[in-house]
Amino acid sequence: MRTVAVVGASLAGLSAARSLRKQGYDGRLVVIGDELHRPYDRPPLSKEFLAGGIGEADLALEPDDEDLQAEWLLGARAAGLDTTPRAVRLTDGREVRADGIVIATGASARTLPGMDGLAGVHTLRTLDDARALRDELAGGGRLVVIGGGFIGAEVASTARALGLDVTIVEAAPTPLAGPLGAAMGGIVSALHADHGVRLLCGVGVKGLSGETRVDAVLMEDGRSIPADIVVVGVGARPCVDWLAGSGVELDDGVKCGADGRTSLAGVVAVGDCASWYDPRAGIHRRVEHWTGARERPDAAVAALLSWGESEPGVPRPPYFWSDQYGVKIQFAGNASRADNVTIEEGAADDRNVLAVYRRAGHPVAVLGMNQPRLFMRWRKQLAANTP
Numbered sequence: 561m562r563t564v565a566v567v568g569a570s571l572a573g574l575s576a577a578r579s580l581r582k583q584g585y586d587g588r589l590v591v592i593g594d595e596l597h598r599p600y601d602r603p604p605l606s607k608e609f610l611a612g613g614i615g616e617a618d619l620a621l622e623p624d625d626e627d628l629q630a631e632w633l634l635g636a637r638a639a640g641l642d643t644t645p646r647a648v649r650l651t652d653g654r655e656v657r658a659d660g661i662v663i664a665t666g667a668s669a670r671t672l673p674g675m676d677g678l679a680g681v682h683t684l685r686t687l688d689d690a691r692a693l694r695d696e697l698a699g700g701g702r703l704v705v706i707g708g709g710f711i712g713a714e715v716a717s718t719a720r721a722l723g724l725d726v727t728i729v730e731a732a733p734t735p736l737a738g739p740l741g742a743a744m745g746g747i748v749s750a751l752h753a754d755h756g757v758r759l760l761c762g763v764g765v766k767g768l769s770g771e772t773r774v775d776a777v778l779m780e781d782g783r784s785i786p787a788d789i790v791v792v793g794v795g796a797r798p799c800v801d802w803l804a805g806s807g808v809e810l811d812d813g814v815k816c817g818a819d820g821r822t823s824l825a826g827v828v829a830v831g832d833c834a835s836w837y838d839p840r841a842g843i844h845r846r847v848e849h850w851t852g853a854r855e856r857p858d859a860a861v862a863a864l865l866s867w868g869e870s871e872p873g874v875p876r877p878p879y880f881w882s883d884q885y886g887v888k889i890q891f892a893g894n895a896s897r898a899d900n901v902t903i904e905e906g907a908a909d910d911r912n913v914l915a916v917y918r919r920a921g922h923p924v925a926v927l928g929m930n931q932p933r934l935f936m937r938w939r940k941q942l943a944a945n946t947p
Contacts, residue, residue: 561659561826561865562587565648567638568664569593571602572831572853574621576662577628579861589630590656592648594637594665597687598622603850605690606714607883611722612694619687638665641806646826660864662857663803663814663822663829667796667848672706672765679773681790684711693791697722701788704728704777706765708735708749710882712793716757717884727758727785729765729777739880741895744915744927747908748889754911755885760785796848798833811835813846819872820860826867828860839874840924840945841894849880877925877942887911888932892939893925901927905934914938 564580566573569591577591593599600619608614633656640649647657669683682693693715697703703719705712708730720726728735736745752759760779768790769776777785798813808822809815814829816822818837822829831853835844847856855876862870879892895901898917905914906929914934917925923942928935 561585563590563656563658564588564660564662564864565590565592565656565658566662566664567592567648568662568666568831568833569595569599569632569634570664570666570831570853571599571621571850572666572834572857573662573664574599575854576664576830576857576861577630579857580865581628583858583861583865585861585865589628590633590658591628591630592633592636592638592650592656594635595686595688596635598632598634600687602685605687606684606711607718609690610684610694610697610715610718612698616687638802641803641808641827643807643824659826661827662860662864663800663808663827663833664831664857665799665802665833667798667832667846669792669796670794672768672792672794674767675790675792678768678770680770680788681768681774681792683792684715685796693789696789697724699788700724702727702786703789703791704785704787705791705793706777707793707795708732708759708761709793709795710736710739710880712791713749713752713884714882715791715793716752717755720755720757720885724789726756727760727787728752729760729763729779729785731762731764733762735759735761739895740891740927741898741901741917743901744895747911747913748884748927748929751885751887751911796832798835798846800833811844815844816860817863817872818859818875819863819870820856821863821868821872826864828864830857830860836875838894840877841897847878849878851876851879877939879939888928888930890928890932890935890939891925892935893917893923893942895925897924905931 599621637651639651647655669685675681735749764780766778813835820828882889906912914931915927926938
């Protein structure tokens with residue numbers, strides 16, 4: 561290959577660029593990113609950066625002495641992918657022709673109807689989002705977080721530590737039931753009540769009120785929750801619209817094999833936009849976590865450089881962590897595969913547990929709350945299990 565284009569300049573794209581060089585690719589390397597910023601670390605955006613504990617320089621993913629010999633096209637958004645000749649079209653009219661392409665365009669925060677143009681309403685996905693929200697939180701007031709997932713929970717934890725009055729509204733009966741299951745989701749979510757954060761579950765949001773600035777969140781049951789600031793954390797959608805008509809198969813993201821190969825030869829996908837095949841579960845699934853964006857590009861690049869001749873391995877079980885109210889939460893595996901879950905160490909009331917999820921007696925996932933040592937042992941055991 562003479563030219564490889566990496567479309568996406570966040571962690572997954574940077575990891576792919578690094579892997580290309582590490583695996584011996586010495587040709588032209590073009591990295592395309594729609595943000596103007598160099599690659600930065602996203603997990604601290606909802607925690608240390610939002611709280612003002614670290615600055616923008618601390619988010620940098622590239623050390624000063626790193627030189628990938630890459631051409632960086634920042635502030636450039638992909639508009640389409642042509643196959644003959646293979647080229648990435650940009651919204652500014654330019655195109656980048658390449659022999660191989662890594663799709664790493666990530667995902668964007670979902671929004672709610674009526675929130676556009678209303679001051680005080682935020683999503684949190686990018687550095688610019690975090691800058692704007694940090695400035696608002698510094699003024700204090702009443703914060704309503706819509707969505708009780710991990711981003712919403714982390715924002716609530718940070719805001720509460722800053723002294724804000726915080727309410728979380730969650731449409732599901734139990735927050736985090738999707739990734740953790742209902743029982744463990746309830747235990748983790750109890751952290752909110754422990755720290756004076758109101759958690760309203762089982763009712764949806766009807767809309768927002770306010771003329772130029774939000775002043776309340778309107779619930780479907782008729783309640784109105786006063787708000788000076790609103791954070792919408794209702795998930796993310798993969799950024800794959802630009803691939804329509806390209807021949808790349810899409811299904812809740814870019815549909816890939818177990819090594820990131822797409823339906824088009826010479827094109828692989830990594831990161832939040834990539835729906836990789838999971839041999840353990842027998843399904844395709846997107847993994848929107850830091851570790852996946854860091855680790856999986858190695859396999860995808862190997863497949864790309866070998867033109868699909870490399871033997872696909874088994875991706876490590878998905879792993880993520882979250883810091884909330886001073887508690888370290890770690891999870892690996894797939895809770896939806898389990899038929900039971902047991903607490904094997906610690907006590908739920910102490911928010912200090914090691915829980916193992918099993919299917920037919922075999923472990924398929926593990927959750928730790930302030931149990932890093934035991935958790936890592938179980939995580940290694942899950943990774944060692946064959947599909």
